[in-house]
Amino acid sequence: MSDTRTPSSAGGPPPVVIEPLSVLRADGTVVDPEFVESIPAEDIARLYEAMLAQRVYDDRMIKMQRQGRLGFYLACTGEEACAYGPAYALEDRDWMFPAYREPGVALWRGFPLQTWVDNLVGNCDDPVKGRQMPVHWTARAQNVVSISSPVGTQIPQCAGVAYGMKLRGDGGVSICFFGEGTSSEGDFHVGLNFAGVWKAPAIFFCRNNGYAISTPYEKTTATPHIALRAHGYGIRGQVVDGNDLFAVIKAVREAADWGRLGHGATLIEAKTYRVAAHSTSDDPKAYRSREEEDEWKSKDPLARLRPWLEARKLWDEDAEQAATKVASDAILAALAEAEKKPHPGIDTLFDDVFAERTPLIQAQADALQAHLASGEAAYKPTGSH
């Protein structure tokens, strides 16, 4: 879109643009050289390497889950640009509410790989103390908020954080990631509407990857574009090619500028595809065709970026091999390390329900200790996975 800096008041309601924002086309042509030049090519190389590593992590973790070494896993294969792009486009002070498919937003900001894997295993070093399923981590130091299973709940919460930023005038923006399936929940509606009324600096990033588990887009909604809903809230709307890293960065930058300048929220719809199964509990063969999957693999965000980097001598097959090995070794080492660590102490079960244990919770903690001491518990109190 032209100039996001004109106050929305100036030209009536904010623009809603549905032809996909595109910078580096699938065929390799650059639509917006100016924007491409504005980003250090080395950064793109680093992003490519990080996305490649993510793909390797996902690949290995799925295998490990099949081997029974993880209880559950969920990959973002094919959607990497929708996590690494926004993470790069935003500032560290900006808050992020990921769904369960964007580990990249925290890893890019320096969330330690080991900590991430400790969460996958749920050991004593898991930041959430083994309380949630794998892929439901928390990264306070990175301003990434606790991941929740119930989908959509984070959307109004993101609007609330953005309101706080506006009230304090500290210049931050808050972004929430969710899938197109999630956009059917009532929380999507209330979150975007509140953000609209408040002109809160929020970014609602909808990853439209075509499926909600087995449910295809056409059974999720009859609107051709989720982004059209921006009309209903008086906020900015922008469709973007979600497999075009440059385009995703640009869309998020524009939305962040828009918010920081006081014009309010933006709904971004990133068109992409869930190349992976929904999770390790899912088998897509039951509901979609091989052809469809192959077609999208040809639009792969990594494959699209690589020729551009190679043309600039920033990447080549050796780099690819090396980076792949580094990532593979790193994740497997982290998993081995994580598996060595014991469970969280059983007493942690009773912490953090409240700031302090209530008498009832303390009594239950004491009873559990007595139960363990009695030796009659039908399980061992600790031990690694």
Add this chain to the structure above:
Amino acid sequence: MSDTRTPSSAGGPPPVVIEPLSVLRADGTVVDPEFVESIPAEDIARLYEAMLAQRVYDDRMIKMQRQGRLGFYLACTGEEACAYGPAYALEDRDWMFPAYREPGVALWRGFPLQTWVDNLVGNCDDPVKGRQMPVHWTARAQNVVSISSPVGTQIPQCAGVAYGMKLRGDGGVSICFFGEGTSSEGDFHVGLNFAGVWKAPAIFFCRNNGYAISTPYEKTTATPHIALRAHGYGIRGQVVDGNDLFAVIKAVREAADWGRLGHGATLIEAKTYRVAAHSTSDDPKAYRSREEEDEWKSKDPLARLRPWLEARKLWDEDAEQAATKVASDAILAALAEAEKKPHPGIDTLFDDVFAERTPLIQAQADALQAHLASGEAAYKPTGSH
């Protein structure tokens, strides 16, 4: 809008029209003579008389509430066309989900005035057996569904009824009425989205009367038109002048045709104004200006229609006086009658929770009878209001 009969599939997504549909302008000019001629003028006279009667009922009932003869009341003054128009436009087999501000939808279909007033008093002849507050009636014989206080809940329910009509192919449509404030609830979103996916013959009739109790439109949403939300669900959208009875009838007819022809749902936004206080518990002086109120009174739906009728010799001052007296006498007589009737039998408290009383409920009913027999109840078991 041009021809609602073209299948939406033909021309991409269904049309969303935001310049208000208008037939008889505030200044008396007829925008769409063809449509006006298509409706028997006598019907318009009957509708005018019914709307006038409604206004008299509202006026008297508010006074009666002030005198303590009703526990609560809520008027639709200034919004009469938004109830009587749709009721006229639809067929008796069509289902209606009113909010609490459309008694006209049932009265027009023959819901007895006495029964309506019995509900306001909550006596033994109240169809809902004195279980809900005044204005929360039910009219099964008229296919008008039970009124609920929680706003918005009826919207997905209306979509469900419409789905049932489509599944059975019985040609019915289902309409739900709600205010613009209510359109902020999550149920609005899920109801319209489901209806969109299902192409269900539903009509979502949003009375945008400018306020949700004290909350003005601009604090409800940042979108200039609720109807724009139709874009987000792939359904038809239509703004209509809610004080123009002809226009409301036309908008609802078109939406009903659209649904009966299998094209799916329509979101109608009727622009009107809540001339009345929100309810007898409210005082608008606290939050809006006299000027604003006066400006809207000049757009009054009855005042607009009367010259048109008088020009056709279908109405005059005598008719106005007579109709007013008839309505006033009727409502006051109905109230006096209703007040003579006793409370619902105390035992009815325990009926209809389930099809049959559970043992627990029967035990509680027996205990209450014993309590009353003991003479220690802090109240008299029956007696009129």
Add this chain to the structure above:
Amino acid sequence: MPAMNIIQAVNDALDLAMAADPNVVVLGEDVGKFGGVFRATVGLQEKYGEDRVIDTPLAEAGIIGTAIGMGLYGLRPVAEIQFSDFIFPAYDQIVNELAKYRYRSGGEYPCPMVIRTPFGGGIRGGHYHSQSPEATFAHHAGLVCVAPSNPYDAKGLLLAALESEDPVMVFEPKRIYRGPAHGTNWNSHPKGNVPEGHYTVPIGKAEIARPLSGKGIPVTLITYGAMVETCREAAQKAAEEGIDVELIDLRSLVPYDLPAIVESVTRTGRAVVANEAPQTCGFAGEIVALIMEHCFDWLEAPPLRVTGYDTPFPYTLEYAYLPDTGRLLTALRKVARYA
């Protein structure tokens, strides 16, 4: 000390908190310009501005969902839900999100905030302006739940809630907002005297609202919220029949004051527990179960419940639905004369 009713006490507490801490924001339907349908927030918007006293769109899930975001970010939101009957669209945000945030984030993302909502019947509100849903929140771990029964506690508990590190739900007894009984006001009532300025009532502590007189058969009567005044009335009548009632006002439901309950019931050996909500899985049942587990050997009679019926809340027959002094007396006699 000035005499205040509960509405004024709540308003005073909010005023003090907003003056003391710029992070405190109030949000809800009609709370700003209008001052709330029960007028609890009157005057606050003029004083603290539209940015801190927010008239929200009509969406409870949005009110609580955005308040959670504000709380996570470091503000101190006080969300008003107009009637507790309308809190259910926000049920998921409250029980799945707010209640679990601190726990599921390993302590990294606590979310202290306050939810105020009027509960209970007695104002001729029918199904949807009368419900008492407190038990359905107390069941989900992570929510502090309090229910004041008078102006003094309303102010003190709200100020305590605003200082708590946990999410606190304040269930306000709307039937007695303006007076301890219909047609009376709080002037005469000792708890109607509300100190100016800051003070707190400790969360988790019950209070003996009426001590034993020493004359008659002792019975412990336990309740909270608007039922406290109904129970007080029943206690007075019971005294005439030689039943000596110790009335306990729980004030806090989560955490509840088990020592106070056990201390009293082990002394009296008899207990009646009352709440307005339906019997099945109501809070009174929880208290009876606790008495059972902790006072069994001291019991002279089975603790009885006096509750609303297991039906939706009615309109015309509301007077018959609400536990009245007569039903309380019947239960008190049963346990007092049990043999």
Add this chain to the structure above:
Amino acid sequence: MPAMNIIQAVNDALDLAMAADPNVVVLGEDVGKFGGVFRATVGLQEKYGEDRVIDTPLAEAGIIGTAIGMGLYGLRPVAEIQFSDFIFPAYDQIVNELAKYRYRSGGEYPCPMVIRTPFGGGIRGGHYHSQSPEATFAHHAGLVCVAPSNPYDAKGLLLAALESEDPVMVFEPKRIYRGPAHGTNWNSHPKGNVPEGHYTVPIGKAEIARPLSGKGIPVTLITYGAMVETCREAAQKAAEEGIDVELIDLRSLVPYDLPAIVESVTRTGRAVVANEAPQTCGFAGEIVALIMEHCFDWLEAPPLRVTGYDTPFPYTLEYAYLPDTGRLLTALRKVARYA
């Protein structure tokens, strides 16, 4: 009779009902083409078409809200909520609308329909794939709530629910969907033998899942859902210690089978009640309160509860959260040896 697991039994019941009544429709997330994440609706869409087996958008309030509309109109919707942890966005539709429709319309608009949802822990699901929210629905008058513990009852109760004139919530014990215990299957289990064709299990009737042997101190152990099998195991161990357990499987929570509870407890004089949900305001507390009110004079010991802890449901330490045979035994001993 064919051996079925609970998933197959549910699928069989739905198949029979859909074949018999064109008004029966199934709707929910991923129930159609995919057959449901637990495969309970596999094959139904092929057989009955996309119009009667509906893959809905991802919105629980929409699933229940539209199902209510279908029910009002005369269809027989069977809504699946993928996990009971995700039912809360529909809480308002269920407790304020569905539960009250018949009552608030004076009987003019009943809304018979069925809500199926898997509940309980034991599948390493953490906070949000393990909860047991049944008490928060049982508290609101107007909802029939059942919880089968085996394939036979799962089919019979679901068919009974489909014939009921009331809204029925079926809480399915997901931990034992495929076998009565981890690593076992239902073949060996007597209740794994599921008759072909139509039969019903009466709503409101409990069942003695394990009668007294006559040897040892008698104790009544009451539970429902997946806990039935854990309790059975505990009962076997208890027998070795001279504790003779009568195990009652409630099967229906609303309405509950009070006569069965009273008959057993007045015989044994001792009771333990178990549920997976947290203790505060859980269903076990309700049963204890009922025992108190109806069996006081027969009690040799205070009835005890064995429940989940009052914390969110954990992941790694799930095994320590779930009531296990050890905790049940401790409680059984306490009441058996009480003096």
